[in-house]
Amino acid sequence: MLYLIADYIFFCCSTSRRGYFDSEMIHSRGLNINLNRYFALAPRFLPGTHSVQVKINNRDKGTVAARFGEDGTLCIDNDFIEFAGLMPVPLKKDEECHDIVNDYAQAVVKALPGQEAVELFLPAEALNDLNGDIKSFQRGGIAGSLNYNLFSTRSEYDGSDASLYSQASLEGGLNAASWSLRSRYILTDDNGIKNAESIYTYAEHVFDIMKMTMQLGEINARSYVLSGAPILGVQLTPTRALQSRGSGISISGIARNAQARVEVRQSGLLIYNTLVPAGPFTIEDMPEVRSNVDLEVTVVESDGSTSRFIVPAASVRRSSFSRPRECLFQLVR
Structure with a gap:
């Protein structure tokens, strides 16, 4: 039965004129007679949820489970907005199916049911560059790490004099609940004189939507005035891995x-x-x-x-x- 419906869809796609189907044949196959009128004007998906390939301004966005309304309209919801990287639009709670054309008059939504695809052509103001690929990030989990670097030297001079120097550089880390803890120490032993020095100890959290990183504790300053200076406090800086590396040319x-x-x-x-x-x-x-x-x-x-x-x-x-x-x-x- 699904194969027959697909045939009807392809028929509509192949002609630009209004088409009609043999009502008696549709009825004899046990299909709803309203399919005649539903597919007559344009190719469209049947109401419900379909797995479709999405393109926006000819750029592949991937596959998503999209919902279509009673008239075949693509229904925009928050999940689709996040998936496609679009700017938020006003969605009403009592709205059964939100059409993005109501938000952007220039928008064009092209349904390709024969290819299980939907193409959207949207103005630049509809695209959310800040969204990036955040939707594909994986969160959660617990992990720990310990990095170390050890060395020791012994120097002997004329006679019985000797000098012994040892150093251990330790860096520990713990990731849990979307937070990370980092600490680094330098331990030295210079001819029996021992010393321990803290380079930094801080907690860090990434606000992925804002593309910002917060650090608090003993940190190294990242600023144009005090770059690299050790400070005790809090700083909020851009997360470079999430920043757009565009040219700035428009x-x-x-x-x-x-x-x-x-x-x-x-x-x-x-x-x-x-x-x-x-x-x-x-x-x-x-x-x-x-x-x-x-x-x-x-x-x-x-x-x-x-x-x-x-x-x-x-x-x-x-x-x-x-x-x-x-x-x-x-x-x-």
């Missing part, structure tokens, strides 16, 4: 038709391309091949027409040098 333009293709070239070499919805668009963090060469931008509309404009190399250099500075908070005793 281009803006206008697409007349939905699903327009934007191509960016330097010296005739294609360095980037993507799909954008109709209306104004902005592409952030463009890849940069050479900072002294103009960017040639071509907008290829879905009707085959094209428009071109140039982003001067001087603007490219200014953008790459004007990335915002990292924020930093310290509370020191």
Whole structure:
């Protein structure tokens, strides 16, 4: 029965005109006669939850269990927003199916039931660059570590004089409940004179949504003024592993038709391309091949027409040098 339904869907996909099916054949196969009207206008998924491959502006996002409404509309919920890396939208508790087109007039949702896929074409303001790949992180677990470095030297001089020096560098760590504890000590023995020195002892927690790391205890300062200085206190710094490594270069333009293709070239070499919805668009963090060469931008509309404009190399250099500075908070005793 599922095979027959798939056949009907493919039929709809292969024609741009309104199609109808043989009602008597549908009835004889034990299928709902309303399928005739349901698939007549456009290819769509049956109501319910389906495992689909998601693309946003021609970028693969992976496979997710997506829910579709009674009319085949893709239902947006918080889980889908987090999975797809979208900006939060106002969701009402009594709303049965939220359509993202209501939030972004330029948005286009293209259902491809024959391929078990959904393509979304969204404006730049709908994309949440801060979300990154946080959804795929694994949390929890308990782990410990102990690193050590030992050495000892003995020096002998003329006569019976000798000098003995030993050193142990110890670094211990414990991870639990999304917190980590780190401590490092240096132990020395210089001809019987023993000494223990604490390099640092601190607890650390990563706020992955904010992409910030909090450290408290004996820490080394990370600031433009006291970089590397030992302090006792709290500091909040960007988590470099979660920060975007984009170039800081952005281009803006206008697409007349939905699903327009934007191509960016330097010296005739294609360095980037993507799909954008109709209306104004902005592409952030463009890849940069050479900072002294103009960017040639071509907008290829879905009707085959094209428009071109140039982003001067001087603007490219200014953008790459004007990335915002990292924020930093310290509370020191």
